[in-house]
Amino acid sequence: MSAIRSQLVPWVWPQTTAKPSPVAEEVSQLFEEFRGAVLRYILSLGLPMQDAEDILQEVFLSLFHHLSKDKPRDNLRGWVFRVGHNLALKRRQSLKPADALPESLLMDPGMNPEEEVAARRERERMLKIVAALPERDRCCLLLRAEGLRYREIAATLNLSLGTVSATLARALSRLQVEPR
Amino acid sequence: MKHHKHYTDEELLCFLDGEGDAAEVIHCWQCRVRMAELEKSVASFVHLKQDVLDVELPSGAGPASLLRARMSMYKPGRRYAPVALVCLLVGLYFVWPERRAVASYLPDQRVTPGATRLIAQDQVCVLSASEDERKPSQEMAKQVFEQYGIRNPQPRQFEVDYLIAPTLGGADDVRNLWPQPYADSVWNSRVKDALEDLLRAKVCKGEMDLAAAQHEMAANWVAAYQKHFRTKVPIEAHALFVKDKPWE
């Protein structure tokens, strides 16, 4: 009986009075929670803002379908980042195959006059290293800095846990302040 | 005490990040120092990310309501959902604030793409100070307000500003003008002036192409500022916005 009812309800329910489904509510909340981090991450892959926002919509619509089908809901943050990462790479390929770096990594030497010379130099040194990292290493760092745990990073980039920790350790030791 | 085999960077990082099941105390000073070094790298990367890599994100209100609307169209078994969705999207195209010309510190690209006048690179560098004080005509200002749907602009609310500054070869053209609100952002015209001065200096020193400078101003002057001054927020000296000198 209830099975029939649940089949019928969507047909009968007038659209105008439809309240957001619990899943839609949940996805809206997740959108609010993750939007900034995912958006920053997608931008860091070198995509323009408008494309990044488009991708975000796609990601969360997919999440909505995913959750509507009662699919597993563990590691949702990893799921969101993984779908975002994949869509972003696909979009980037169609936009600009050669240039993978975001603008912020390709800047001219600093011009901020109020900054101390030493601080500016250090920042330039860091930027150079970050720009020279293999993209996978840079992605690991950026995801970790957005708060993702290793298993979430592993899910996003389709790596093993061991690779994530080894990559992070290697990248961090490259960033290390030069010995005086 | 047995000879201790030092931990690898990877093991130390796992301790720091609380990954894996290791929760032991590390007694070895050498390993602890190495740990501190890794922690320092973490700190410098986080600062770099905050100061340089992260750009200012637009408000999420529009995207959030678009998403909500799109989800509400997908009810299982609703056969006409795609049709309804198309209608909704067409509707949203006109309603979604991001899509409409809104007066903000960034102009609407569709209405204000920027326009230049024909000028040679070296001419830019000999432009007189009067270029700096050029003001758009009343007629043009009226047109600009209309395009942005501003009915009764209050005198102290907006400044009709050139997107590509005349000093950088920007044209006296409605497509190069937008109402820049005075109050609602740290990204005010004073900050923009600082960027214009910098880009002009770069062009005149031959460090930058005039066309590139114009393009950067037109595309997103805030991003250009962040890039050239290497800062996420305006430098304090630029941001102190004195609209009128108080003693005048």
Ligand SMILES: [Zn+2]
């Ligand atoms: Zn040791």
